[in-house]
Amino acid sequence: MSGDRGCEPVVRAAEIAVSNNRALRVVLLGRRTALEAFLSAGHDRIEIQDAPDVVTMEERPSHALRHGQQSSMARALSLVRSGGADACVSAGNTGALMALGRNTLQTWPGIERPAIIKRIPFxxxxxxxxxxxxxxxxxxxxxxxxxxxxxxxxxxxxxxxxxxxxxxxxxxxxxxxxxxxxxxxxxxxxxxxxxxxxxxxxxxxxxxxxxxxxxxxxxxxxxxxxxxxxxxxxxxxxxRAFADSWYSRFVAALAAPVLRRIKRRLDPARHNGASFIGLRGVVIKSHGNADVTGLVAAIEQAAREVEHELPRRLGDLLEQVEF
Amino acid sequence: MSGDRGCEPVVRAAEIAVSNNRALRVVLLGRRTALEAFLSAGHDRIEIQDAPDVVTMEERPSHALRHGQQSSMARALSLVRSGGADACVSAGNTGALMALGRNTLQTWPGIERPAIIKRIPFxxxxxxxxxxxxxxxxxxxxxxxxxxxxxxxxxxxxxxxxxxxxxxxxxxxxxxxxxxxxxxxxxxxxxxxxxxxxxxxxxxxxxxxxxxxxxxxxxxxxxxxxxxxxxxxxxxxxxRAFADSWYSRFVAALAAPVLRRIKRRLDPARHNGASFIGLRGVVIKSHGNADVTGLVAAIEQAAREVEHELPRRLGDLLEQVEF
Incomplete structure (x- = not known):
């Protein structure tokens, strides 16, 4: 509910993600009427659960902790804790997600504070x-x-x-x-x-x-x-360089497939989705301004971590580590 | 003497800088024989002054302060203090340049520590x-x-x-x-x-x-x-994208002038040269790995700050500021 672009791209991304991955089920948490307005019919692997409140981008984490328990963010994290979901994906307030995530899911022993980790491609x-x-x-x-x-x-x-x-x-x-x-x-x-x-x-x-x-x-x-x-x-x-003169525009037309490939490689949306590591559950933070492509990438990142049983393996390994 | 590429590119850069700017005089400080070996004849605005020691890249600033007074770096800064030069340019150890710079030139009142400032183009x-x-x-x-x-x-x-x-x-x-x-x-x-x-x-x-x-x-x-x-x-x-296939190589040949322009704009050497601001004199830090183009840019940055009487105006303005 609290990403910069509202809930429409989130609903679209959920639709694309479930059609790309037949093992995936998505629960959308937020204002039911707002979410239903964007959801196409016939998605039996997308479910809506009502959450009346929204954590805003400006909200202090401490405020979200005290007053945000009915928010879509807190409800999503509770669903992970109760086993009703394997992972939580949010494009909302990072500090609030961190505070609510720590509070709801707890960290593994030896880990005082979760960290945000991202795979950086080259x-x-x-x-x-x-x-x-x-x-x-x-x-x-x-x-x-x-x-x-x-x-x-x-x-x-x-x-x-x-x-x-x-x-x-x-x-x-x-x-x-x-x-x-x-x-x-x-x-x-x-x-x-x-x-x-x-x-x-x-x-x-x-x-x-x-x-x-x-x-x-x-x-x-x-x-x-x-x-x-x-x-x-x-x-x-x-x-700009390729739009500079008639000659550069002519070359740009010929170079279109090459330029498209470069553009695709540089598109940050394809690499969207950072993980809160250290929590006893998968929590993925999407860029607040992510578009549909970006949100799909964040959902896929969540699915990948669930598939690799990341939190459990992290817990097992941390048990053997001396701090 | 202590840049990553040795003193040859520094001598070349000095030659180019004095030929670009007829008001510029350069004093090269370092091992005379090493510098003379690279200097072409007939440069009446380039002078060599012998300095027996070199501050290495690994040297601690405190070590450079105690033992580096005969180094090319310390000698260059002393020349600025005595009025024998208007600015010091170095591609050497940043921490040592900072420590020796503070020690030799002092900071303006109200400024506890100089900072490194750079003009970032877009x-x-x-x-x-x-x-x-x-x-x-x-x-x-x-x-x-x-x-x-x-x-x-x-x-x-x-x-x-x-x-x-x-x-x-x-x-x-x-x-x-x-x-x-x-x-x-x-x-x-x-x-x-x-x-x-x-x-x-x-x-x-x-x-x-x-x-x-x-x-x-x-x-x-x-x-x-x-x-x-x-x-x-x-x-x-x-x-890579333009070398990928016969088609992209063909387009690359046509796009060569556009690509060259892009490359030129992205060349960090053109923007080389950061200033130690807060000192009572112009001190420019070049990237340690700078090439001749980069070193020329650093010398030109020094000349620009001298021309704008930066240290004096900074001193005047700081006198009026309350801390």
């Missing part, structure tokens, strides 16, 4: 980056927990035996960084089987040097959004 | 972003000082009467961010003539919504380098 691979904004003041201990969770994600979902784990820093030399990052680096270095390979810089993110990249949520959020901004800027630059 | 404008890595743990007070310095930079160099100043944050809502950023926002809001317009996110950096964007050096450094990484990734993607 031309011949991908890496997981966390935290992307759940924690804006992560301590060294939190960073170590993020590292362990990211490593388990890469193992469970991608089957990588020994994921390479790096800390995002302002330089590769040991003297670089703030106190939290340096201390986390030291703690990871002395820990067995952490997969820790050292510091990397922002420019290394897409070079395939690490499978898991760990940072504070403030840093990760700003870095990811800056990257999106650069991609948008370059898309704009390419469009 | 298609129909640019903005200044600071700090990009001089301070990895900036307090709210430091962020406010950065805001004032950035504002003065935009006024002095670009002649913008009322620059719009924003804080880089993880969201635009007042509740977002860590404590330092929220406190700095409050301080800027209550300060007169700060030009403060509120929070912006990483994705807004290139949208022309602010003339000056303020952040902690850790965040700024990671964001900028991530942006560079994305640009590199997309450049690679475009190259």
């Amino acid at each position: 031309h011949d691979g991908h890496c997981y980056v966390l935290d992307l904004g759940a924690n804006v003041d992560a301590s060294a201990e939190h960073l170590v927990q993020f590292a362990l969770m990211g490593r388990l994600m890469a193992q469970a979902v991608d089957g990588i035996q020994e994921p390479r784990v790096a800390l995002l820093n302002v330089g590769q030399e040991a003297v670089k960084g703030n106190e939290q990052v340096r201390l986390a680096g030291h703690m990871l270095q002395t820990r067995e089987q952490s997969g820790y390979i050292g510091y990397i810089e922002g420019s290394d993110l897409f070079r395939g040097v690490a499978d898991v990249v760990v940072c504070d949520g403030f840093v990760g959020n700003v870095a990811l959004k800056t990257g999106e901004g650069v991609a948008e800027l370059i898309g704009d630059l390419i469009r | 298609h129909d404008g640019h903005c200044y972003v600071l700090d990009l890595g001089a301070n990895v743990d900036a307090s709210a007070e430091h962020l406010v000082q950065f805001a004032l310095m950035g504002r003065l930079m935009a006024q002095a160099v670009d002649g913008i009467q009322e620059p719009r100043v924003a804080l880089l944050n993880v969201g635009q809502e007042a509740v977002k961010g860590n404590e330092q950023v929220r406190l700095a926002g409050h301080m800027l809001q209550t300060r007169e003539q700060s030009g403060y317009i509120g929070y912006i996110e990483g994705s807004d950096l290139f949208r022309g919504v602010a003339d000056v964007v303020v952040c902690d050096g850790f965040v700024g450094n990671v964001a900028l380098k991530t942006g560079e990484g994305v640009a590199e990734l997309i450049g690679d993607l475009i190259r």
Whole structure:
């Protein structure tokens, strides 16, 4: 209910997702009349459950915790806790989703705070980056927990035996960084089987040097959004360059299939959907401004994590880990 | 002497810069024999001064302070202090340049720590972003000082009467961010003539919504380098897409002038050169890995700041500011 584009694209995305995946069932939580208005007839794997309230984008997490129990967001999380659903997908207020998610589903032992993790694609691979904004003041201990969770994600979902784990820093030399990052680096270095390979810089993110990249949520959020901004800027630059003269427009017409392929690769919607890792259940945060394609990707990400039994495997593995 | 590519591109860049700008004189500081080996004859506006030591990239700033006084970096900064040069350009160790710069040139009253500021271009404008890595743990007070310095930079160099100043944050809502950023926002809001317009996110950096964007050096450094990484990734993607099939190679041949223009616009070397703002002299930090084009851009940035009498005007304006 609380994404930037309202509930219509969410209903459309649910319709597409269930028709793409015959094993998928979707429960839409929100104002029944609003949701029913957009839902086409004949979807026997889409169900609507009424939730009277909506958590707004401006709402403080603490307010959502106290007053948001009848909201679509809280109801969706409760459904996961009760076993009525395997995963919750939301395009709403990130802070509220985090607070309600912790409150409703709880974290695994040893994990103080969940983190937002996302698979970042590049031309011949991908890496997981966390935290992307759940924690804006992560301590060294939190960073170590993020590292362990990211490593388990890469193992469970991608089957990588020994994921390479790096800390995002302002330089590769040991003297670089703030106190939290340096201390986390030291703690990871002395820990067995952490997969820790050292510091990397922002420019290394897409070079395939690490499978898991760990940072504070403030840093990760700003870095990811800056990257999106650069991609948008370059898309704009390419469009302008190919519309510049009669010759460039002529070439653009010939290059249309190539340009379409580039555009498709750059479309952030295809990679929409970040996970709250550390919770005892699958919770996927979609970009607030996601379109139908983006919301389908977020639902598919949820299905993938359920299929790989991510929360249970994370719980099992964390039981064996010493903090 | 201590850039990643050694001193040859520095000598070449000096030669190009003096031939582009007839008012420019360059003093090269470093090992005389190494520099002389690369310098062509007949450059009467390029002078070599011998400096026996080099600050290495791995060196701690504190070590450079104690033992680096005979280094090319320290000698260049001393030359600025004594009036023998108007500006210092270095592609060396950022932390050492910052420490030696503070020690040699001092900061203006009211400025506790210099910041690294860079002009970030986008298609129909640019903005200044600071700090990009001089301070990895900036307090709210430091962020406010950065805001004032950035504002003065935009006024002095670009002649913008009322620059719009924003804080880089993880969201635009007042509740977002860590404590330092929220406190700095409050301080800027209550300060007169700060030009403060509120929070912006990483994705807004290139949208022309602010003339000056303020952040902690850790965040700024990671964001900028991530942006560079994305640009590199997309450049690679475009190259691959146009080399993919006989048809795309055919189109690429026709599109060569358009693609060259795009490539030129994306070349980070053209925008190389960040300033240490807050010092009583012009100090420009070039990317350590800069090529000749990049080093020329850094020298030109130094010349521009000298021309606009940036340090003096900054000092004058800071005298009138209450902290």
